[in-house]
Amino acid sequence: MSPVRVRRWLVLASACALGALALMAWQLFDPTVWPVMVAMSLGQVLGTASLAVFVYVFVADFRGRQRGEGDSNKTTE
Amino acid sequence: MTVLSSPLALIEVACAVLSAAILIAYIVFRPPLVHATKLWLLLGLGVFPIGAAFSGNVQGFEATKKREFCGSCHVMALHEADSDDRTSGSLASRHARNAMFGGENCYACHANYGMFGTVLTKAGGMRHVWLYLTEYRKTPIEEAKKTIRLQDPAEMNDNCMLCHSTQDPLWLKVPDHRALLEEERIGRVGCASEGCHGLAHPFFRGPDTPAAGAKP
Numbered sequence: 287m288s289p290v291r292v293r294r295w296l297v298l299a300s301a302c303a304l305g306a307l308a309l310m311a312w313q314l315f316d317p318t319v320w321p322v323m324v325a326m327s328l329g330q331v332l333g334t335a336s337l338a339v340f341v342y343v344f345v346a347d348f349r350g351r352q353r354g355e356g357d358s359n360k361t362t363e
Numbered sequence: 364m365t366v367l368s369s370p371l372a373l374i375e376v377a378c379a380v381l382s383a384a385i386l387i388a389y390i391v392f393r394p395p396l397v398h399a400t401k402l403w404l405l406l407g408l409g410v411f412p413i414g415a416a417f418s419g420n421v422q423g424f425e426a427t428k429k430r431e432f433c434g435s436c437h438v439m440a441l442h443e444a445d446s447d448d449r450t451s452g453s454l455a456s457r458h459a460r461n462a463m464f465g466g467e468n469c470y471a472c473h474a475n476y477g478m479f480g481t482v483l484t485k486a487g488g489m490r491h492v493w494l495y496l497t498e499y500r501k502t503p504i505e506e507a508k509k510t511i512r513l514q515d516p517a518e519m520n521d522n523c524m525l526c527h528s529t530q531d532p533l534w535l536k537v538p539d540h541r542a543l544l545e546e547e548r549i550g551r552v553g554c555a556s557e558g559c560h561g562l563a564h565p566f567f568r569g570p571d572t573p574a575a576g577a578k579p
Contacts, residue, residue, distance in 0.1 A: 292396055296404065300386040303408050307379045310419040314372055317426035318435035323492060326423050333412050340408040347396060 287346045299339035306333035371425075375418040382411035427488065428470040430459070436491075438499050438507040441566050442469075454555055454563040463526075472563070476521050487514075508566045517550030519563075527554070 287295075309329035313321040367373055385407030394400050426432055434443025445451050446459040446468055459468040475483040499507060513519065527534055529548055535541055539559070546552040555563040 289395070293393055296396070297390055297393070299408055300390050300404075303412055304383060304386050307383055307412060307415060310375065310415050311379050313419065313423055313426070314375060317423070317429065317432060319432065319492065319495075320435075322423045322426055322432070326420060329419075330416060333416055336408050337412065340404055343396075344401060 287343070287350055292343055292347060295339055295343050299336040299343070302332045302339070303336035306330070306336065369422065371418040371422045375415050375422060378411040378415035378418065382407050382415065385411070424485075427485070428467045430466050430469050433469040436495050436499075438495070438502060438504065438511060441504060441508065442564050445564055445566070451565070452561075453565050454560060472519075472522050474522070475518075476525060516553060520547060520550045520552075520554050523554040524548075 306329045309321075309325045309332070313325035313329075367376065385403050389400075389404065389407065430443055430446055433439050442455065445453055446455045448456055449460060451457075455468060455472070458464045458472060459466075461468075464471045470484075473484070474480055475487070477483075499511070502510070524547075529535070529540070529544060535544075540547065543552050547554065552559070554560055
C-alpha cells in the first residue's frame with residue numbers, strides 16, 4: 287500500500303473515530319432516547335470501523351515491509 | 364456539572380478527550396507511519412475509544428433506567444409529569460417519592476423479573492423504540508392516552524410483589540389480600556386496579572378497557 291493511500295485510510299479512520307467519540311459524548315450530556323440509541327448503534331459502528339481500518343492498514347503496511355525486505359534479500363543474493 | 368459526577372462519566376470524557384487530541388493531531392500534522400505514529404494511533408483509535416465506548420455503554424444502560432429517559436418520548440410526557448408531581452396521589456407518583464425508587468421508578472415497576480429480566484426489559488425497550496418510530500412518532504398525546512396500554516397487564520403484579528411480598532405477615536393481615544391471594548399471585552386481580560390500590564397512572568387504560576385496535 288502506497289504511503290498516500292495509507293495516510294488517506296488513516297485520516298478516514300480518524301474522522302470516523304472522532305464522529306463516534308462525539309456521539310458517545312452527546313449521549314452523556316443529553317441522556318434521552320435518541321442520543322443514547324444513536325451512540326450505542328451508529329457510534330459503536332463508526333468506532334469499530336475506524337479500529338478495523340487501522341488494523342487493516344497496520345497489517346498491510348507490515349506485510350508490505352516484509353515483502354520489501356524479502357525482495358532486497360533476493361537482490362543481495 | 365452533575366453529569367460528570369459519576370466516575371464512569373469521567374473515564375468516558377477523559378478517554379474521549381485523549382483520543383480526540385491524538386486523532387486531531389494526526390489529521391493536522393499527518394506524520395509518516397513510523398513505529399511511534401502506529402503506537403499513538405493504537406492509543407487514539409483503539410485503547411482510548413474502547414475505554415470511552417465501554418464506560419459510555421455502561422453509562423448509557425444506566426441512563427435508560429432514568430425517568431427522564433422514559434419521558435423523552437412525547438407519548439410518555441404525561442406519565443413523567445405525573446411522577447414528577449409531588450402532589451399527585453397516583454401509585455407512580457407515590458413510588459417516585461420513595462427513596463428506593465426515586466428517579467428510576469418507571470424501570471423499577473416495569474422491568475422484567477428473573478435471571479434474564481434486564482435483557483428482556485432492554486429487548487422490550489427496543490420494541491418500544493420501533494413502535495414509536497413506526498406508529499407513535501406523530502401521534503398526539505390525547506390519542507396516545509387512548510391507545511397505549513400494557514402488553515401483559517397480568518405480569519405487573521409480579522413486579523409489585525418484588526417488594527410487597529404476598530408471604531409477608533403484615534401484607535397477609537389485610538383481609539382483602541388474604542381473600543384474593545391466589546388471584547393476586549397469578550395476576551387475575553391487579554394490585555394497580557380501580558377496586559384495589561387505584562391505577563398506577565391517572566391516564567392509564569385498565570386491562571379491561573377495549574384495546575381499540577392499538578398496540579401496547
